[in-house]
Each structure stands twice: as structure tokens, then as C-alpha cells.
Amino acid sequence: MVKKIKEKHSLAMRWCHWVNFPMLSIMIWSGMLIYWADDEYSVKLFGHTYFTFFPEGFYNYFNITHRLWEGMAFHFLFMWFFILNGIFYVAYTLISGEWRELVPQKKSFKEAWLVLLHDLHIRKMAPPQNKYNAAQRIAYTAIIIMGIGSVITGLAIYKPVQFYYLTWLCGGYHAARIIHFMLTIGYVFFFVIHVVQVFLAGWKNFSSAITGFEVVETQPKVKKTDGKKEN
Template sequence: MKTIKEKHSLLMRWTHWVNFPVLAIMIWSGLFIYWANDSYGISVFGITMIRFFPEWFYSYFHIPQRLAEGMAFHFLFMWFFVINGILYVLYTFFSGAWRELVPGQRTFKEAWQVLLHDLHIRKTLPPQQKYNAAQRIAYTAIIIMGVGSVSTGLAIYKPVQFYWLCWLCGGYHFARILHFALTIGYVFFFVVHILQVVLAGWNNFRSVISGFEVGEDKEKLGTGQFTSEKTEK
């Protein structure tokens, strides 16, 4: 017998879905800012061997002329990103949901078992709760990354006013590298997250939209089987 049970609250789903377009616009606008001063690449003895983007890419999209546009969008949606993140953290803290998200002593070991299962190397999964071990690590990491993005972003934006924050981030140049590295981390997280959704199946994806999950009522199923066996005897 199929049952419907609540899995994700409205606020949890709201912050999840709002964060996706906001973060996408932040990355898009942040690239405009980065492209205006493309100083990163792989160099050997002062000779640039690899650049992230070729010259034709800049010419085709007229990127050097779009710095102001990128800054305007980036600083506007930064507020939505921060407010959405604060709401999410406050909810998980006061609702007690953080207990289901924060990794425990066995989480890293079980996350490895989840990975082996997803790669079809291991047949059985470790004990599953609301979130598996890999998800707990990923969701905790994304919160830490969000704090890091805001901190390094402020250090880059106002290095004089937030000189102490800039110092904590290792200086202006290192803060800029960290900010860029975190952006790559978001893209990597998004790819892995989509793969996890595909592997988890439609029922899991539906619960993130509706908040409810469809499952089997094992207790009623077991009672029915017991009654049937007793009747046959």
C-alpha cells in the first residue's frame, strides 16, 4: 500500500529553488567582472601557456565593454543571495533540521559507500536517513562555501573599509583567487547535484517540488501478509 509523507518543508523548498536562479545570475555577472581583468592562467617562466578564455571569445561577446553591467547585476543579486542564505541557516537552526544535515562520525565512511554504490561497484547502501551521507557533506559544504563567497566578495569590493576581512582572506589578490575558486566549486556542486537527482529517481525530485514523498507502508504490508499466512494455516 502506497503512503504519502511529508519530507521537505515549504521554507526549505523555497530557499532551495530561489537559490538556483540567484546563484546562476551571480556567476554570470561575476564572469563579466572577471573577464574585464582576466589575470588568471597557467604560466611557466613568465610565459602564459593556458588561458581560461581565448581572445576570440572576448571579441565575439564584446565582454570588455560589459564591466558596469556585470557589477550592477552582481551587487544587486548579492543581497538576494545573502538574505536567502540567512533564511535557510536560521530555519535549519531553529527547526532542528541541522541535525539531519551536519555530518557525524560515520558520515565520511558512509559517503564513500554511497559513492561506490552510485558507481555500481557496491550493491548495498549504508543506512539511509532523510539525507544520505554524501548529501550531508555536500549541503554542509555549500553553506560554508556561501559564507566564503560573501566574505571574499566583500574583501574584494571594499578592501579599505573591510581591511580586517581582507587581511583574514589573505590579502586582496588571494581573496580574489578564493572567490574565483569558490565559483568553480559551485559549478562542480551543481553538476554533481544534478547527477545525484538523476540517480535518486523521480520520487526524490518530486518531494523537493511538492514537499511530499510517496512510499510503501511497510507496517500495513507486513500486517496483511501475517493475516494472510494465518488464514491459510
């Protein structure tokens, strides 16, 4: 067997990813400290409440209560790092051309189902792919759009008078806060699926998110002995 280095993730991508992880964690945590002060959202359908964000035990377990002033302070400082990192990432993918591997193609939306069926072991074959499969393309592009959404709704809540046009774009102050919250719930879902997938994909895949490459093993070319000249 011959080992070969196959470049996978660029240095900029790895930095952005691993800087984003603690930044987003701090944003979600401090956001929770803020949300507690007016935790009025719940999942309602046809007049029935299915779930209220969040149960009292959850708040107590994570020590979230009565910390609004702290939450605002952390949230309004770390948001700048979160935004800068995001701007850098988007600019990098655009300039480097890596967006081509990330943005969904026309066929991606159809293929994503096949990927899902394959991942759930319902279908044997996965569609052919480049760096990312169809489902990944959709997920990794959606998360960036969500990030932009969080920034826009966030700024709309942060300075609703000075950023009146953003607040208007979000459908008002009240709606902006709800969207901002829903996007955060979305991140948590993304995170859970992402971590499960990374776990299932194994060490080699995880390691490449740190080193940037994967080791590919190939069979060495067998010398042909039938007398024909090699091309």
C-alpha cells in the same frame, strides 16, 4: 499496495533552494562579466599551464566581453538577495533542528566513500541512512560553507578598506579575489554533479523538491489466519 505520504522537504527549504538557484545563476553570470576585465587566472603545475580561464570562444559564445560596468551593477545588487536568502536558510535549519539531518556525523566521512562506491556501481550495498546519506551530508554542508566563503571574500573585495578585517582574514585583497573565483568554480562542479544525481534519482525524488513529500507504497498487513491473537 497502500500509498502513504512521507514528508521530505520543509516549505522553507524548498523556497530557499529555488530562490537560490536563480540568484546564484545571476551572481555567476555577472561575476563572469566582471572576471573578463582581468582574466588572469589559470591552472599551473610545475611551470606548465594546463588551462586558462576562459578561452576566447567561451567569452564570445556567452556574450561576456566588454560588460564590466553591467556585471558590477547586477553583482552588487543581487548579492543582497543571495545573502539574505542564505542567512534565512542557515537560521531556519538551525532553529528548526533540520541541521541534524544535514551536518556530517563522525562516521559520515568514512561512509561517504561507501556511498561513492555504491553510486559508481562498484559496491552493491549502500550504508543505511536517514534523510540524507553521508556524501549528501558532506556536500550540502560544504556548499553552505562555500556560500559563507563567497560572501566573506566577496565583501572583502567589494569594500576592502571599510571591511579591512575581512580582507585581512582572506589573506589580502589579491588572495580574496582568487578564493572568490575558486569557490565559484566549485559551485559549477557542485551544480553539474547535483543535476546528474537528481537526474539519476528520478522523477519521484525531483518532484519532492517541489511538493515536499514522497509517496511511499507499502504492502497492506496480511491478516493472520493461524488463530494466534494479534498483538
